[in-house]
Amino acid sequence: IAVLTSGGDAPGMNAAIRGVVRSALAEGLEVFGIYDGYQGLYNNKIKPLNRYSVSDVINRGGTFLGSARFPEFKDPNVRAKCAEILRSHGIDALVVIGGDGSYMGAKLLTEEHGFPCVGLPGTIDNDVAGTDYTIGYQTALQTAVDAIDRLRDTSSSHQRISIV
Numbered sequence: 001i002a003v004l005t006s007g008g009d010a011p012g013m014n015a016a017i018r019g020v021v022r023s024a025l026a027e028g029l030e031v032f033g034i035y036d037g038y039q040g041l042y043n044n045k046i047k048p049l050n051r052y053s054v055s056d057v058i059n060r061g062g063t064f065l066g067s068a069r070f071p072e073f074k075d076p077n078v079r080a081k082c083a084e085i086l087r088s089h090g091i092d093a094l095v096v097i098g099g100d101g102s103y104m105g106a107k108l109l110t111e112e113h114g115f116p117c118v119g120l121p122g123t124i125d126n127d128v129a130g131t132d133y134t135i136g137y138q139t140a141l142q143t144a145v146d147a148i149d150r151l152r153d154t155s156s157s158h159q160r161i162s163i164v
Contacts, residue, residue, distance in 0.1 A: 002086065003049075003095040004034035004041060005063040006070075006102035010122045011139035013097055014057040014064055020095050020120075021054045032091055037098075038105055039070035041082045046089055063097070073105050076112065083113035092116070097135070099123035 035045040096106040106117035121128040122135040155162040
């Protein structure tokens with residue numbers, strides 16, 4: 001299998017990648033990381049992952065695989081090339097971590113090329129249908145709340161009003 005992150009990054013993506021890699025390895029599967037999302041797939045930026053590849057990523061923000069927006073993926077010829085690249089590596093399933101746009105790309109790979117894809121909702125927007133919370137939403141929300149609390153404290157200390 002292969003795993004990629006696509007679109008905007010979100011806190012928790014590295015933990016999700018680690019979970020995918022470790023679970024797949026426990027089942028005896030070979031795992032590949034696709035660097036820089038669908039753009040990296042198109043450019044064949046694919047490397048094998050092992051337990052050491054993900055051993056120090058769980059507490060780091062963002063995604064160590066990198067991410068990129070790649071509007072060219074809307075082109076059927078680009079998707080065909082990507083499916084061919086996946087198969088040339090012996091990859092027979094793809095895990096996509098991202099939001100709605102990432103899911104649409106995965107859906108089209110499945111519909112057009114019969115390529116099995118699994119989506120993990122990873123976006124701070126919390127706008128993916130079918131799930132109550134997305135990977136990254138809670139951390140992003142808490143970060144914003146903490147920042148507003150600190151601003152309130154500073155404003156209060158100086159008898160000022162702050163508008164957020």
